[in-house]
Amino acid sequence: MSVRQPKNRFLAMMALIIAGEAIFFLPFTLPRVFRPTLLDVFQITNFELGSAFAAYGVVAMISYFFGGPIADRIPARNLITLALMATAAGGFCMALIPSVFIMTLIYAFWGMTTILLFWAALIRATREWGRTDIQGRAFGLLDGGRGISAALISTMGVALMSQLLPADVEAAGMDERVASFQYVILAFSMFTFLISILAWFSLPSGTIEGKHNFKYDLAGVLIMLKNPVIWIHSIILLCAYVGYKLTDDFSLYAQDVLGLDEVKSAGVGALGIWLRPVAAITAGLLADRYLSSRLIIYSFILLMIGGIATSSGFFENIVLLPYVFLFLFVGCGAYALRVLYYSVMEEAGIPLVLTGTAVGIISVVGYTPDVFIGPLMGWLLDASPGVTGHRHVFLVLTGFACIGFVASIWYRILINKGAKSIAG
Numbered sequence: 001m002s003v004r005q006p007k008n009r010f011l012a013m014m015a016l017i018i019a020g021e022a023i024f025f026l027p028f029t030l031p032r033v034f035r036p037t038l039l040d041v042f043q044i045t046n047f048e049l050g051s052a053f054a055a056y057g058v059v060a061m062i063s064y065f066f067g068g069p070i071a072d073r074i075p076a077r078n079l080i081t082l083a084l085m086a087t088a089a090g091g092f093c094m095a096l097i098p099s100v101f102i103m104t105l106i107y108a109f110w111g112m113t114t115i116l117l118f119w120a121a122l123i124r125a126t127r128e129w130g131r132t133d134i135q136g137r138a139f140g141l142l143d144g145g146r147g148i149s150a151a152l153i154s155t156m157g158v159a160l161m162s163q164l165l166p167a168d169v170e171a172a173g174m175d176e177r178v179a180s181f182q183y184v185i186l187a188f189s190m191f192t193f194l195i196s197i198l199a200w201f202s203l204p205s206g207t208i209e210g211k212h213n214f215k216y217d218l219a220g221v222l223i224m225l226k227n228p229v230i231w232i233h234s235i236i237l238l239c240a241y242v243g244y245k246l247t248d249d250f251s252l253y254a255q256d257v258l259g260l261d262e263v264k265s266a267g268v269g270a271l272g273i274w275l276r277p278v279a280a281i282t283a284g285l286l287a288d289r290y291l292s293s294r295l296i297i298y299s300f301i302l303l304m305i306g307g308i309a310t311s312s313g314f315f316e317n318i319v320l321l322p323y324v325f326l327f328l329f330v331g332c333g334a335y336a337l338r339v340l341y342y343s344v345m346e347e348a349g350i351p352l353v354l355t356g357t358a359v360g361i362i363s364v365v366g367y368t369p370d371v372f373i374g375p376l377m378g379w380l381l382d383a384s385p386g387v388t389g390h391r392h393v394f395l396v397l398t399g400f401a402c403i404g405f406v407a408s409i410w411y412r413i414l415i416n417k418g419a420k421s422i423a424g
Helices: 009-042 046-071 076-094 100-129 135-164 174-202 214-225 228-256 262-290 292-312 321-347 352-366 369-383 387-416
Strands: none
Touching: 009 046, 009 076, 009 100, 009 135, 009 174, 009 228, 009 262, 046 076, 046 100, 046 352, 046 369, 076 100, 076 174, 100 135, 100 321, 100 352, 135 174, 135 262, 135 321, 228 262, 228 292, 228 321, 228 352, 228 369, 228 387, 262 292, 262 321, 292 321, 292 387, 321 352, 321 387, 369 387
């Protein structure tokens, strides 16, 4: 199979970057930055929000498995454009401030639009863009650019809400809070829809040349299911994704533990997102030079240090130290891992022709935190309100970081022993 490169590689990568983040603005960036406001406006608990995330996760688990082979058969432009439009439609419904039941259904719908239609297509298109020689840079640019997009939109969202609310945020009435948050949701939804148009005109119409029959796809699945590298890769992804998901707690931690108001705590959430492009681009550049599998080990060490320091509570009352452990250790470790666990695919010997299928299999295990981490985090925060609940959340992070550290060492051993050819 030959791969047709886009005529304008810069424009194609820009479209992948912006689309790759826009698709998740509504389901994840919104609650990550505005979690206290979302809970207040929708009149729901942390556990109820976590249950909505779980609905997303259940649909996503099914979608990962089927979305991979689909991405190996249908051009990325078609899948990405449709996914963005459908996700934006869910956002317009969310702006109506529906009941928790309807919001849960919206999250389940987003599980299909963002994963079945989108995720494997994005990874495959990025891997094709990076060819065989600059995989680290390709995924570093993708996630670093996605981080910049998320940070810009998050910052603008915070600025929009601060303009709509009175100077004394605590004095704002419920009607003002609801109206301002509706404008933020609508802004995110409209942006997502506009990016679908950009994707349609920027991505090549025939990124994938040639067709696969079902028998070939099934053979590819069986080949990879037999290789231990795929399963260790899945465990690494799972532990890394727990770290990323728990960055959702940054803004609420800032309010409950550090005593900041809604706007300032949202600012902390946005500031954390600004670390993502720095960590991602740096990790991508280093990966092409020092091997992704080695850098994964170091990134889990960062997560362990940040998790231990934050869960212990020893540094909560020391000026700036909580931010150091949150941002430089937890944030940088989690964001670097997002680049590394896909850039390592070339090092692990996964054939380009089976990228979508490999991503589907790895993701079924690796993204299970979408099912359980939201309810678990919500239960921990509701069961022990305030400081104690947040310490428990970061204790969970520490445990998964330790498992990921061990798995990443095991992964390196397997590769060094020669178990890196997925096709052989």
